[in-house]
Amino acid sequence: MRSKLFVPGSRPELFDKAFRSAADAVSFDLEDAVAPDRKAEARANVAEALGGAFAGARKTTIVRVNGFESGHFEADIEAVAGPGLNVVNIPKVEGADAIKRASERLAGLERSRGLDRPIGILANIETPRGVRFAAEIALADPRIVGLQIGFGDLFEPYGIARTNRTALDVIRLSVRLAAAEARLPAYDGAFVGVHDDEAFRTEAEQARELGLAGKSCIHPRQVPLANLVFSPTAVEIKKARKIAAAGAEMHRRGVGAFTLEGVMVDEPFIARARALLAAAERNGDGV
Amino acid sequence: MRSKLFVPGSRPELFDKAFRSAADAVSFDLEDAVAPDRKAEARANVAEALGGAFAGARKTTIVRVNGFESGHFEADIEAVAGPGLNVVNIPKVEGADAIKRASERLAGLERSRGLDRPIGILANIETPRGVRFAAEIALADPRIVGLQIGFGDLFEPYGIARTNRTALDVIRLSVRLAAAEARLPAYDGAFVGVHDDEAFRTEAEQARELGLAGKSCIHPRQVPLANLVFSPTAVEIKKARKIAAAGAEMHRRGVGAFTLEGVMVDEPFIARARALLAAAERNGDGV
Amino acid sequence: MRSKLFVPGSRPELFDKAFRSAADAVSFDLEDAVAPDRKAEARANVAEALGGAFAGARKTTIVRVNGFESGHFEADIEAVAGPGLNVVNIPKVEGADAIKRASERLAGLERSRGLDRPIGILANIETPRGVRFAAEIALADPRIVGLQIGFGDLFEPYGIARTNRTALDVIRLSVRLAAAEARLPAYDGAFVGVHDDEAFRTEAEQARELGLAGKSCIHPRQVPLANLVFSPTAVEIKKARKIAAAGAEMHRRGVGAFTLEGVMVDEPFIARARALLAAAERNGDGV
Numbered sequence: 106m107r108s109k110l111f112v113p114g115s116r117p118e119l120f121d122k123a124f125r126s127a128a129d130a131v132s133f134d135l136e137d138a139v140a141p142d143r144k145a146e147a148r149a150n151v152a153e154a155l156g157g158a159f160a161g162a163r164k165t166t167i168v169r170v171n172g173f174e175s176g177h178f179e180a181d182i183e184a185v186a187g188p189g190l191n192v193v194n195i196p197k198v199e200g201a202d203a204i205k206r207a208s209e210r211l212a213g214l215e216r217s218r219g220l221d222r223p224i225g226i227l228a229n230i231e232t233p234r235g236v237r238f239a240a241e242i243a244l245a246d247p248r249i250v251g252l253q254i255g256f257g258d259l260f261e262p263y264g265i266a267r268t269n270r271t272a273l274d275v276i277r278l279s280v281r282l283a284a285a286e287a288r289l290p291a292y293d294g295a296f297v298g299v300h301d302d303e304a305f306r307t308e309a310e311q312a313r314e315l316g317l318a319g320k321s322c323i324h325p326r327q328v329p330l331a332n333l334v335f336s337p338t339a340v341e342i343k344k345a346r347k348i349a350a351a352g353a354e355m356h357r358r359g360v361g362a363f364t365l366e367g368v369m370v371d372e373p374f375i376a377r378a379r380a381l382l383a384a385a386e387r388n389g390d391g392v
Numbered sequence: 393m394r395s396k397l398f399v400p401g402s403r404p405e406l407f408d409k410a411f412r413s414a415a416d417a418v419s420f421d422l423e424d425a426v427a428p429d430r431k432a433e434a435r436a437n438v439a440e441a442l443g444g445a446f447a448g449a450r451k452t453t454i455v456r457v458n459g460f461e462s463g464h465f466e467a468d469i470e471a472v473a474g475p476g477l478n479v480v481n482i483p484k485v486e487g488a489d490a491i492k493r494a495s496e497r498l499a500g501l502e503r504s505r506g507l508d509r510p511i512g513i514l515a516n517i518e519t520p521r522g523v524r525f526a527a528e529i530a531l532a533d534p535r536i537v538g539l540q541i542g543f544g545d546l547f548e549p550y551g552i553a554r555t556n557r558t559a560l561d562v563i564r565l566s567v568r569l570a571a572a573e574a575r576l577p578a579y580d581g582a583f584v585g586v587h588d589d590e591a592f593r594t595e596a597e598q599a600r601e602l603g604l605a606g607k608s609c610i611h612p613r614q615v616p617l618a619n620l621v622f623s624p625t626a627v628e629i630k631k632a633r634k635i636a637a638a639g640a641e642m643h644r645r646g647v648g649a650f651t652l653e654g655v656m657v658d659e660p661f662i663a664r665a666r667a668l669l670a671a672a673e674r675n676g677d678g679v
Numbered sequence: 680m681r682s683k684l685f686v687p688g689s690r691p692e693l694f695d696k697a698f699r700s701a702a703d704a705v706s707f708d709l710e711d712a713v714a715p716d717r718k719a720e721a722r723a724n725v726a727e728a729l730g731g732a733f734a735g736a737r738k739t740t741i742v743r744v745n746g747f748e749s750g751h752f753e754a755d756i757e758a759v760a761g762p763g764l765n766v767v768n769i770p771k772v773e774g775a776d777a778i779k780r781a782s783e784r785l786a787g788l789e790r791s792r793g794l795d796r797p798i799g800i801l802a803n804i805e806t807p808r809g810v811r812f813a814a815e816i817a818l819a820d821p822r823i824v825g826l827q828i829g830f831g832d833l834f835e836p837y838g839i840a841r842t843n844r845t846a847l848d849v850i851r852l853s854v855r856l857a858a859a860e861a862r863l864p865a866y867d868g869a870f871v872g873v874h875d876d877e878a879f880r881t882e883a884e885q886a887r888e889l890g891l892a893g894k895s896c897i898h899p900r901q902v903p904l905a906n907l908v909f910s911p912t913a914v915e916i917k918k919a920r921k922i923a924a925a926g927a928e929m930h931r932r933g934v935g936a937f938t939l940e941g942v943m944v945d946e947p948f949i950a951r952a953r954a955l956l957a958a959a960e961r962n963g964d965g966v
Contacts (some may be wrong), residue, residue: 113648113649114880115648124420127567136648137648137649137658137659138648138658139648139651140642140643140645140646140647140648142646145646150881152709172509200481201671233527233569233570233572233573234527234573236569237569237573238525240807240808240811257658257660257661258659258660260603260660261660261663261664262572262660262664262667263569264570264600264604264605264664264667264668265565265601265602265603265695266602266603267569268601268602269561269601269602271557271558271561271565271845272561272565272601272602272843274843274845274846274849274851275561275565275845276848278839278845278849281811281837282807282811282837282841283807284767285807285836285837286807286808286811288415295656297655297656297661298654298655299651299655299656300654301654305689306566309563313838314838314839314840314846315840315843315846316834316837316838316839316840317838318838323656342861355714358714359714359715359717360714361710361711361713361714362687362689362711362712363715364873367872367873367874367875368871368872368873369871369873369897370871371711371712371838372711373831373832373834373835374830374831374835374838374871376835377481377835377836377838380836380838381838400935400936420902423935424935424936424945424946425935425936425945426935427929427932427934427935428928430933430935431935450911480926491723497705520814520856520857520859520860521814521860522858524814524860544945544948545946545947547890547947548947548948548950548951549859549950549951549954550855550856550859550890551887551888551890551892551951551954551955552852552888552889552890553889554887555888556848556888556889558844558845558848558849558852559848559852560890562848562849562852564937572858582943584943584944585941585942585944586938586941586943587941588941610943622699674803
């Protein structure tokens with residue numbers, strides 16, 4: 106999921122455009138983008154979309170539900186759990202227990218509705234406590250498909266400047282390493298400057314350096330930028346092919362580490378090269 | 393507490409000047425600034441000052457006592473606990489248990505002395521273990537009023553350069569997030585270059601970017617700089633007013649998120665704007 | 680151990696040169712540099728070297744064994760434990776329990792072989808889980824002599840760019856603080872650009888700023904660079920002498936903190952000055 110396009114559940118007139126975008130995933134929002142008195146309406150809109158016109162779309166479908174404490178969580182997942190839903194995105198996750206309970210609830214809905222594919226959970230890490238327990242959260246349940254950073258909730262209430270690069274990168278690295286313990290991807294948060302493509306792209310590039318796999322988009326114009334930044338480049342693919350080939354040859358010859366163009370290469374580098382080639386293939390980057 | 397001015401307990405001739413300074417808080421030091429053989433004298437000086445001439449001053453009064461393991465802790469708090477003391481600052485805190493014991497001791501003194509206002513605890517995070525357990529410390533007891541970073545003890549014995557910006561900011565962010573779990577403020581450490589106002593101000597500005605609420609001052613000349621940096625600016629106040637107003641209007645109209653001058657605004661941003669306006673009002677910045 | 684020179688156990692023709700180098704320590708590698716079908720051969724080479732020609736060399740001798748899960752760990756330590764071995768370097772350590780088991784195994788070998796000096800353990804922190812539990816690992820057993828960062832395994836499989844300075848420094852600081860809890864040194868990872876002396880030196884200088892004590896070398900040309908960077912400079916020694924002397928004088932006069940050339944100095948600074956002078960003496964830097 107290089108790009109995940111948000112669309113407010115209360116604005117069904119935007120759904121079609123979101124589905125026709127190049128985003129790897131569409132994320133219907135029932136939480137912060139929907140005012141309290143429109144939650145029920147938004148829920149119904151999203152349930153209809155997932156069951157109807159877009160049911161067969163080749164896109165990962167995500168619904169950002171309201172949090173465990175909101176009083177809306179149960180109604181949200183009951184409304185949207187169905188064959189058209191891939192992933193439930195849960196906000197402000199702070200520990201493993203809540204994830205396990207949510208997973209059981211989803212399992213119950215899957216059974217009662219005869220769903221043959223498990224619904225994944227994308228856990229938002231967007232509170233100080235969530236950051237502290239990010240690894241436990243990633244490891245909590247096989248249903249977890251990744252960790253999603255939320256910078257707004259994490260920084261704004263505590264006066265941490267969104268422009269402080271160290272703060273951004275420390276959180277990115279923490280969440281990346283937490284996800285890595287469970288062999289899961291981690292995703293960068295949304296960027297609030299809707300019309301500032303350059304700043305969006307810079308943020309995406311910084312996120313990619315820290316090993317993040319994609320970025321939330323709050324406007325369709327951000328989607329191609331995310332897809333571009335989070336795809337392997339031609340140079341990277343070429344280099345990865347070279348390392349993978351040399352690694353295979355060296356394995357045949359019984360050597361553990363070798364020097365390639367002045368750089369020592371051993372197992373972790375060969376593993377990385379293979380992972381990059383696999384990602385390129387998934388994106389159809391003609392490996 | 394934008395500024396907290398340190399004054400050695402062994403130098404009572406400086407107390408008056410400290411109280412007449414613009415510092416939000418005066419912190420009498422019984423620990424590192426006082427040599428072992430002058431602890432008793434310093435303790436008596438501070439007890440006298442808190443009970444006497446300065447008892448009615450409109451300033452937060454803090455005493456930095458000696459640590460739990462020092463052999464001086466009990467005598468320190470017994471000497472200074474009284475109606476003139478607002479906060480005990482405890483050095484090198486490393487876990488929740490010691491805080492709970494200190495809190496019980498303070499409760500005992502409050503009862504036996506008929507104090508009608510609880511004495512707060514400002515916990516110093518200034519050891520590697522303290523950083524690791526900073527969130528547990530912040531959450532340990534309702535008496536905790538904040539976390540205070542100490543860079544000297546944290547960096548010097550381990551050869552970490554005080555000039556390494558990443559090291560400073562990582563610790564600031566860690567301690568800020570730990571305090572945030574308990575909805576508490578966190579404060580930046582002292583800056584040792586007594587005559588270098590520009591460097592002090594730069595450090596304060598960096599600390600503010602990471603969400604810290606104030607900074608220790610070891611010289612009166614640093615106080616106005618800290619007060620300036622940790623107060624909201626006119627531009628920030630203006631912007632916060634705009635966000636708060638738009639947020640109120642959008643709530644009325646049943647919208648959850650909106651775009652203001654090209655930036656998406658939702659709940660955490662509105663909460664931040666309100667917190668900034670409240671801080672400005674406390675400082676008397678004419679909101 | 681400012682410099683620790685790696686030499687593949689499968690290449691005995693390099694051992695002599697490694698021993699004659701200026702490296703503070705020689706680390707024989709049985710792990711990543713040795714292909715699976717050459718493990719037994721490498722093990723025998725190293726055992727012979729430690730028991731033979733190099734047994735009396737004035738160098739710290741280290742063997743990087745294969746990890747606990749590799750199936751080679753037992754055979755490795757049985758082959759190399761002897762009077763010629765100072766330290767076992769264990770890769771991918773992720774918790775205290777495995778360290779305790781390894782320590783017991785080494786104790787058994789020491790008893791049965793009548794060794795009169797305990798073999799140390801240098802624990803590699805090179806997985807996301809290892810970073811999370813680095814302090815527990817450092818504190819796990821008195822046999823631990825330090826923590827060793829491994830950036831290749833930590834970053835490559837998760838797509839984290841080795842060029843991201845923040846990522847490097849955050850890990851360095853985390854591991855330094857973890858080691859500090861057990862009063863142990865921490866060491867920077869290898870740098871893979873074999874011929875790029877300038878970049879090696881830059882990395883070493885960055886590591887030293889974060890309080891690391893030395894750096895792995897994968898080529899003999901890196902050894903003098905590491906020795907240089909991780910030795911105190913003449914300026915540092917001069918300044919440390921001044922602080923230590925002033926500290927002693929101030930202690931005599933019963934003062935806890937003082938100002939030296941515009942900078943406030945108290946206990947942690949005096950402790951640091953003394954530690955630096957001790958390190959300089961160990962290196963023979965003519966204190």
